[in-house]
Amino acid sequence: MTHANASPLTADSPNALAAVEAEIARACKDARRDRASVTLIAVSKTFAADAITPVIEAGQRVFGENRVQEARSKWPALTSVYPGIALHLIGPLQSNKAKEAVALFDAIHSVDRPSICQALAKEIESQKKHPQLFVQINTGEEPQKAGIAPGDADAFLASCRDTYGLQISGLMCIPPVDEPPAAHFALTAKIAARNGLQNLSMGMSADFATAIALGATHVRVGSAIFGHR
Numbered sequence: 001m002t003h004a005n006a007s008p009l010t011a012d013s014p015n016a017l018a019a020v021e022a023e024i025a026r027a028c029k030d031a032r033r034d035r036a037s038v039t040l041i042a043v044s045k046t047f048a049a050d051a052i053t054p055v056i057e058a059g060q061r062v063f064g065e066n067r068v069q070e071a072r073s074k075w076p077a078l079t080s081v082y083p084g085i086a087l088h089l090i091g092p093l094q095s096n097k098a099k100e101a102v103a104l105f106d107a108i109h110s111v112d113r114p115s116i117c118q119a120l121a122k123e124i125e126s127q128k129k130h131p132q133l134f135v136q137i138n139t140g141e142e143p144q145k146a147g148i149a150p151g152d153a154d155a156f157l158a159s160c161r162d163t164y165g166l167q168i169s170g171l172m173c174i175p176p177v178d179e180p181p182a183a184h185f186a187l188t189a190k191i192a193a194r195n196g197l198q199n200l201s202m203g204m205s206a207d208f209a210t211a212i213a214l215g216a217t218h219v220r221v222g223s224a225i226f227g228h229r
């Protein structure tokens, strides 16, 4: 999909959402999974409220953002009009933003180091708010990418629980762009299974069907719904 400007995007996004929904339903059926076992996170990063509104109007209620500041500047106005929206932070988190992140988000997919665990534990305690937490796994061990190396995952998950008292609900991964994603999804699922974690945040616009086949419970889909960024 290519678009010359923002207006056709907002007009097309409900249709694009329906197409993504159909693809998720098909992937669930192929994998003999219940559609309700997969949450579609519509990734609205970089898109303004006028592009997001038609997608909310079409019934979507779960959205993903990758920056705390951007989310703070556009979502409170939308959530005051549309109740029942869940916001997921899918991008990197700095410790000094943990307070705002816990206040704004219903889920955080980027837990990836002790300083973040500490900051989140403090805010969860003081705000009495419990966002769903995912530990990000750097399955490709890419130096520029956030996340825990697969070999360090079990120890990190144990320290989340034992040192910081955090309840981790699942794992998240972003496979390397230049590799087939299936092995990365399978590795993430394997680490989750051996640590007793139920949730798997994996799959984006190009590969969410593959991710569902390999057990994804949360797919993060941006451009296939909103158009190119």
Ligand SMILES: *Cc1c(COP(=O)(O)O)cnc(C)c1O
Residues within 6 Å of the ligand: 043, 045, 066, 090, 091, 174, 204, 205, 206, 220, 221, 222, 223, 224
């Ligand atoms: C932007 C982003 C997505 C969505 O990517 P698309 O290819 O547009 O679907 C998913 N996950 C993360 C972590 C992202 O930053």
